């Protein structure tokens with residue numbers, strides 16, 4: 001699959017270059033935050049679907065990918081999962097890459113089922129996602145099926161390395177072994193090794209790492225430690241990560257990472273600075289433009305615009 005246009009690292013890098021930004025929009029619908037006209041639909045699953053499709057309409061020409069957060073749909077039961085399927089399909093139809101945020105991880109044989117469910121990009125695949133977030137806690141044999149299925153399908157995985165939440169210190173920062181290395185560094189080294197199995201023309205592999213925008217120093221160190229690994233950087237905006245904070249996660253060309261913002265964009269109409277905007281989709285559009293502008297101004301992502 002090397003040198004193929006179907007390589008995930010190449011596809012994502014091409015999409016970032018095409019849209020001239022590494023910003024991705026997270027689809028995390030929350031009932032209480034929905035605009036009134038969407039709430040008036042009444043049925044929550046239907047409202048989530050209509051809302052997320054409307055967000056996609058606004059951002060499809062602006063960003064390379066969307067990241068649907070499975071949890072918000074799952075909490076509505078089967079109807080929510082159906083809505084998630086429709087939203088994901090709609091994103092694909094609109095030319096967006098999809099990062100399914102379902103944070104899967106299990107023993108090898110079960111992991112194979114999860115991987116096939118989400119990453120089979122053939123027309124028979126039930127979800128046909130371009131990538132999936134994966135939890136590495138079960139170890140190397142639990143990651144292998146995700147890697148194998150991803151490679152077969154030109155898909156990718158983003159494995160949790162240093163997550164954005166404060167509690168990521170609990171386990172991820174624990175020192176292991178005599179050399180003082182931390183658990184997330186061990187994971188990082190493993191991910192670099194996995195990514196190196198199949199590096200595309202872009203210089204990036206099909207294995208990505210999740211590194212929070214809330215850890216700017218670790219972003220710099222991990223960028224060096226995992227040169228062929230694409231980062232998914234959440235925590236920008238609502239969790240306090242700034243455009244300057246994410247800068248270290250990108251290389252000198254402004255590549256090598258996507259920066260996720262969910263609430264800060266999809267619920268922009270609730271932000272005081274957008275209070276005067278009547279149409280909620282206009283607020284979403286403006287928030288996306290502002291985030292793209294901030295990231296370009298404060299990081300090497302600005303070079304994508306040259």
Ligand SMILES: O=C(O)c1cc(=O)[nH]c(=O)n1[C@@H]1O[C@H](COP(=O)(O)O)[C@@H](O)[C@H]1O
Pocket residue numbers: 026028069101133162163164165210211212234235236237238239260261262263264
């Ligand atoms: O894997 C993720 O996307 C993720 C990892 C992480 O370390 N931190 C994190 O916030 N996320 C997800 O990224 C999104 C962040 O949403 P906002 O804080 O609203 O931008 C949520 O869907 C989280 O589940």
